[in-house]
Amino acid sequence: MATIRIGIDRLPPAARAAVEEHTGPLLTVEETAEGFNSEIAARVTSATGTWHIKGLRTDHPRAWTQRREAAVAPFLTGLAPALRWRVEAAGWDLLGFEVLGGHHADYAPGSPQLPEVASLLRRLGETSCPGIELRHAEQRLEHYVARPDDLSFFAGAHLLHTDLNSANVLVDDHAAEGDRARMVDWAWATRGAAWLDAGYWVVWLIAAGHAPASAERWAAEIPSWHTAPAEGITAFAAANANVWSEISTADPEPWTLRLATAATAWCAHRRTG
Structure with missing residues (x-):
């Protein structure tokens, strides 16, 4: 809420x-x-x-x-x-x-800002996780997985943002190419597997109009995505479908329903693709 x-x-x-x-x-x-x-x-x-x-x-x-x-x-x-x-x-x-210059990122298919967001996520993936108190990804998702063993896919020692809402990404068109995007609102910073932020981005990309396969192609622009086992990605998609189902049921706003639909579509794609 x-x-x-x-x-x-x-x-x-x-x-x-x-x-x-x-x-x-x-x-x-x-x-x-x-x-x-x-x-x-x-x-x-x-x-x-x-x-x-x-x-x-x-x-x-x-x-x-x-x-x-x-x-x-x-x-x-x-x-x-x-x-x-x-x-x-x-x-x-x-x-x-x-105060940063720029505007909120556009995640729509064909947006020229998508490469900038991918560059931002690559830079984040290279950032050492600080030794501060952070929740772990497997803790945050423990009530949403199909099998407890799935949580092992999400564990890791990398710093994650986890809220890839396009409103949390600012793009400055006047900055140097490849370094135009910045991420705000780190309240949900988490420690976990390096590939998870690319996975969180997939859900928002689908909600912005991408087909699941197209969204995953953008995720594949992040090197850490290629470290994720296919079974782990499928487990993560299923967990996100459950997360957004819960959120949209508790707070059925248009944007939460859109994210729930996107997460469900990704989960179905992973299970049938």
Whole structure:
């Protein structure tokens, strides 16, 4: 379920003052609609710069997502916006990120941005997993597999993003080719098998209009995909079908139903292809 969004003007004065210790007095505040985890999400400017602020109350059930993003941020150079500061004040946890140029990635068939997303996932696959507390992929999927033994396919020591929603990938058309994409919203960062992010991308590609075979061809642009046993990919597709069935049943929005349909189509393709 999406978290209810509030404006920065509703922050306690002490929390706003703590932010302005880093920014100076705010001149403009532009609330953003994207994202489901944050109570506060806004682009702010002052005389000294511009930041994207994400925040939750420290007693929010998903307060751990703020801690996760703050912990993983130092290890994401060249992959994600830099975390400039963190404020914990008046019952709020607020993160101030650099603002990236660009636009959300287009996953549609034929999109010129697909190679940039593939390049981003290749770079992520080469990033060492930091020694911080992260959930393991096999823990996250343990209730969704057909057989407990399938979980062994997902285990690994690689850093994963796991939420390949196109809104979480920003593409700057003015940057150097092959280095234009960055990934935001690392709340669900996970440790697991290197090929899993390519697999998560497959579901979103199908939801954007790709046939399952076409989506898998894009996944094959990621070297780690070729380390995955066919049986493991099939098990992962089945687990994702169960995940999205649960999500869409609990929250039957058009986008969750679209993802559930895509995940089911991939699972059927793996079992019959």
